[in-house]
Amino acid sequence: MTADEAHALSTLPAEALLARAAAIRDEAFGIVQSWSPKVFIPLTQLCRDLCHYCTFSRPRAGQRAYMTPEEVLAVAREGAAAGCTEALFTLGDKPELRFAAARRELAAMGHATTIDYLEAMCRLVLTETGLIPHVNAGVMTRGEMARLKTVSGSQGLMLETIADRLGAKGGPHYRSPDKVPAARLTATALAGELDIPFTSGILIGIGETRAERIEALLAIRDLHARHGHIQEVIVQNFRAKPRTPMADADEPTLDELLWSIAAARLILPRGISLQAPPNLADAAFPRLMEAGINDWGGISPVTPDHVNPERPWPAVDKLRAATEAAGRRLVARLPAYPAFLAAPWQEDGPRRALLAQADAHGMARADRWSPGQPLPPQPAPAKGNVSPRIERIVARATAGQEIAGEEIEALFAARGADVEHICRSADALRRAVNGDEVTFVVNRNINYTNICAYKCSFCAFSKGRGAESLRGAPYDLDLAEVARRADEAVARGGTEVCMQGGIHPSYTGETYLGLLGAVKAAQPDLHIHAFSPLEVRHGAESLGLPLDAYLARLKAAGLGSLPGTAAEILDDEVRTVICPDKLDTAQWLETIEAAHRVGLRTTATIMFGHVDGPQHWARHLIATRDLQRRTGGFTEFVPLPFVPMEAPMGLKGESRRGPTFREVRLMHAVARLALHPHLTSIQVSWVKLGAAGVKACLNGGANDLGGTLMDESISRAAGAAHGQELPPQEMEALIRSIGRTPRQRTTLYGKVAPAIRAMGRAAAPLTPVVLTPPRKRKERAAEDA
The missing domain is CATH 3.20.20.70 (Aldolase class I)
Structure with missing residues (x-):
C-alpha cells in the first residue's frame, strides 16, 4: 500500500x-x-x-x-x-x-x-x-x-x-x-x-x-x-x-x-x-x-x-x-x-x-512435562467446531490419499478441537486397519558397548573411551556376557534380542558378525533385531564391502531384522546441528533400502522435540512413506520423543525440553494418517511416555506397544524414569484397561506359541548384568581364543 x-x-x-x-x-x-x-x-x-x-x-x-x-x-x-x-x-x-x-x-x-x-x-x-x-x-x-x-x-x-x-x-x-x-x-x-x-x-x-x-x-x-x-x-x-x-x-x-x-x-x-x-x-x-x-x-x-x-x-x-x-x-x-x-x-x-x-512452533509450551517424566493430569478434551481445512486434510488422508508436506504441517499446527478431531480420526483409521488388538513383543535389549566415536548432542548413553561425565562408566561386553543374556532372555519367554551400541572405534564389520555368532551359538532360534544403519555402514566400510554384500553376510550370520534407529530427523538441516558427523539423510535411506533389498525388514523411527520443527517432521514422514511405497520393508513406525534431562544439548540449554504432550499425541496420530495406507503399524514407547501417555496414544492412532525390553538403558541414561522392563502381564493389563485386546507377537508380527507365552509370565527376576570394562579388541580376541 x-x-x-x-x-x-x-x-x-x-x-x-x-x-x-x-x-x-x-x-x-x-x-x-x-x-x-x-x-x-x-x-x-x-x-x-x-x-x-x-x-x-x-x-x-x-x-x-x-x-x-x-x-x-x-x-x-x-x-x-x-x-x-x-x-x-x-x-x-x-x-x-x-x-x-x-x-x-x-x-x-x-x-x-x-x-x-x-x-x-x-x-x-x-x-x-x-x-x-x-x-x-x-x-x-x-x-x-x-x-x-x-x-x-x-x-x-x-x-x-x-x-x-x-x-x-x-x-x-x-x-x-x-x-x-x-x-x-x-x-x-x-x-x-x-x-x-x-x-x-x-x-x-x-x-x-x-x-x-x-x-x-x-x-x-x-x-x-x-x-x-x-x-x-x-x-x-x-x-x-x-x-x-x-x-x-x-x-x-x-x-x-x-x-x-x-x-x-x-x-x-x-x-x-x-x-x-x-x-x-x-x-x-x-x-x-x-x-x-x-x-x-x-x-x-x-x-x-x-x-x-x-x-x-x-x-x-x-x-x-x-x-x-x-x-x-x-x-x-x-x-x-x-x-x-x-x-x-x-x-x-x-x-x-x-x-x-518454547514448543515446536515457537509458542509457549502448554505444559511443563518432558518425556521420561510422569505425565501430570491432562485437561479435558477441547470442544468446539473443527477447522474446515483440518477436516478436509483428515478426510483425504483417511480415504487413502497421500497428503502433501504443507498439509502434514497444518495437522501438526492443530490446536484445541482440531487436535481432538485428528486423534479421533486416526484412532478410527487404526480400528479399521488393525482392529482392536494391541500388539507387543517380549524381548531383551543388549547394548554391547556405550563407547562411541561420535558426539551426537542428543545422546546421554554413548561416551568416548574413559569418559564418565555422564551416567555410568564406559563398558564393552564380553561375548560370553552377550550369550548369557540371550540365554536368560529365552528362559524368560523372550523371542527377540535387540542389539545396538555405540560406534566403538575398534569395532569392525567382523565385530558385528561375532556378536551375531555369539547369540546364534547360544540360542539358534532367537530372532536377532540388531544394528542401526550407522553401525551397518561402519561395518561395511571397515571391511571395504558394498552395503548389499555386507548386509547379506549379516543375514547369513543370523541377523533377522534391523532397528531403524539413527534416523533422528530425516532432514539435514536438523542433522547438521544435532549429529553433524553422523550419516546424512540420504545415507540412512540408502542403508535401509539396501536392507529391504536383501530381504531384511526394518522399523522406522523419528526422534523429535529438540531443535526440530513441523516442517522437518513432515519431510521425515514423506521420506518414510516414499521408501515404504517402493519396498514395503518397514514393519512399524516408532515415534521417539526426545528425553532432555541428561542429554548434552539439554544440559547446555541448546534444545527444547522435549515435545509437549500435544505434540506427542499429534505425532502418533499424524503418522497414522500420513503413512496410510503404506505403513500400518504405529508403535508407542512406554519408556518415554509411561502408562498414562501410552493410553492416550493408543487412543489416538497407535496399535503397538513395542517390546518388554528387560534391560532398557538408553532412555534411562537420558533421564527417563519409567523403568527398564514392562513384563508381559503388565503390558496386557495396561492394554485391557482401555478396552483393547492384547496380543503378544514376534518381531515380524507372527504368532507366539502358548508355551513360550507362559514362560514370559512365569519369568524369574533378571540376574545382575556384567558391564565388562573396555579393553583393546586385540586383547579381548586373544582371551577369547
Whole structure:
C-alpha cells in the first residue's frame, strides 16, 4: 500500500475495512489468536514526563521510589508458579533526573541510573525464575538498549503519535521530553540496528487526526522495512482517568478503534503481529478480532494492569470462549515471537530461556512435562467446531490419499478441537486397519558397548573411551556376557534380542558378525533385531564391502531384522546441528533400502522435540512413506520423543525440553494418517511416555506397544524414569484397561506359541548384568581364543 493509498483509508468507514483486514490477518496467522501469560513488574512508577492522561506515573508520599529486589523476585516467582513466561518491566522515563528520592535510592543500592538497576533486576528474574523479561523503559541510548538485550527477550516503546503539535502547551505531551516523536523514532531505529525484537504502537484519541495515525503507522512500517525488527504493533485506545488533566476528554468510540485497528492491519507488513488490549474495550473486546488483531497482548493471572488498574484483564477462560466463538484458537506465546527466538535477535541467556519455554512452533509450551517424566493430569478434551481445512486434510488422508508436506504441517499446527478431531480420526483409521488388538513383543535389549566415536548432542548413553561425565562408566561386553543374556532372555519367554551400541572405534564389520555368532551359538532360534544403519555402514566400510554384500553376510550370520534407529530427523538441516558427523539423510535411506533389498525388514523411527520443527517432521514422514511405497520393508513406525534431562544439548540449554504432550499425541496420530495406507503399524514407547501417555496414544492412532525390553538403558541414561522392563502381564493389563485386546507377537508380527507365552509370565527376576570394562579388541580376541 502506497502512502497515498494509506491516507485514502481515512475517508472510509470502519465497515469498509474490517473484512479485508480480517482476511489479511487470517492469511498471515491462520486461526491462531495469541496472548502472553505475564507478570507486570512496575519497577518504578516515577517518571520525568508529565503526560496529561497518565495515572501510572505519580509520586506517592511515604513510598519507595523503586521496588526492592526481594519484591521483584517475589512477583516473578508467583508468576512462574502460575505458568507465566513473561516478566513485563514497565517503568517511568529517567525518574532520577527529576526526583531526589530516586537518586538517593539508586545510590543506596549501588546503581547510578534507573537503567542500571533495571538491568540487574532483569538478570535476577531471568536467572532465578526462568521468566523472560520484556522491557518498556522509555527512550534509551544505544548502549542502554544493548545492555538490556543481554537480559531480556524483547523490548518495546510505543510511538503513540507522530504529531509534534501534541507536545505544545495544552497538549497531552506538554512537558514530556521523552514523548517527542523524533526521539521515539530514533530509539526504535536503534533497536533495529541492534537486532532487538521490538514492540511499537499508536495511542488513539488523545487529539490526533486519522491522517496523523496513518503517518505514525507508515513511520513504523518504514523502520521495519529497514531493520525487520518490529514483532508487534499495539493499537491502544485512550481511556479517561480521574485526577488527570484529561479526565473529561472524549474517548474514541468503538467504531473509531475498529477503524484504527483495521487501517493498521492494511498498512503494516503482514508478518507483524497486531494487538489491541482487551481490557480497554470492556465487554465489546471480542469485536476487536473483526478488525484484524491476532494477539490479545500480555494478560496476568497474578498482577493487575498497573497502567490501567481500573480495568482488569478478562479471565483467560472468558478470553478463550470469545476467541473460540469467533472460530479462532487461543494460544499462549512468549515475549519474543517465533521468528525472533534465535540469534541474532537473542543473546545466549534469553535465547536459552526462550528455548526452554518454547514448543515446536515457537509458542509457549502448554505444559511443563518432558518425556521420561510422569505425565501430570491432562485437561479435558477441547470442544468446539473443527477447522474446515483440518477436516478436509483428515478426510483425504483417511480415504487413502497421500497428503502433501504443507498439509502434514497444518495437522501438526492443530490446536484445541482440531487436535481432538485428528486423534479421533486416526484412532478410527487404526480400528479399521488393525482392529482392536494391541500388539507387543517380549524381548531383551543388549547394548554391547556405550563407547562411541561420535558426539551426537542428543545422546546421554554413548561416551568416548574413559569418559564418565555422564551416567555410568564406559563398558564393552564380553561375548560370553552377550550369550548369557540371550540365554536368560529365552528362559524368560523372550523371542527377540535387540542389539545396538555405540560406534566403538575398534569395532569392525567382523565385530558385528561375532556378536551375531555369539547369540546364534547360544540360542539358534532367537530372532536377532540388531544394528542401526550407522553401525551397518561402519561395518561395511571397515571391511571395504558394498552395503548389499555386507548386509547379506549379516543375514547369513543370523541377523533377522534391523532397528531403524539413527534416523533422528530425516532432514539435514536438523542433522547438521544435532549429529553433524553422523550419516546424512540420504545415507540412512540408502542403508535401509539396501536392507529391504536383501530381504531384511526394518522399523522406522523419528526422534523429535529438540531443535526440530513441523516442517522437518513432515519431510521425515514423506521420506518414510516414499521408501515404504517402493519396498514395503518397514514393519512399524516408532515415534521417539526426545528425553532432555541428561542429554548434552539439554544440559547446555541448546534444545527444547522435549515435545509437549500435544505434540506427542499429534505425532502418533499424524503418522497414522500420513503413512496410510503404506505403513500400518504405529508403535508407542512406554519408556518415554509411561502408562498414562501410552493410553492416550493408543487412543489416538497407535496399535503397538513395542517390546518388554528387560534391560532398557538408553532412555534411562537420558533421564527417563519409567523403568527398564514392562513384563508381559503388565503390558496386557495396561492394554485391557482401555478396552483393547492384547496380543503378544514376534518381531515380524507372527504368532507366539502358548508355551513360550507362559514362560514370559512365569519369568524369574533378571540376574545382575556384567558391564565388562573396555579393553583393546586385540586383547579381548586373544582371551577369547
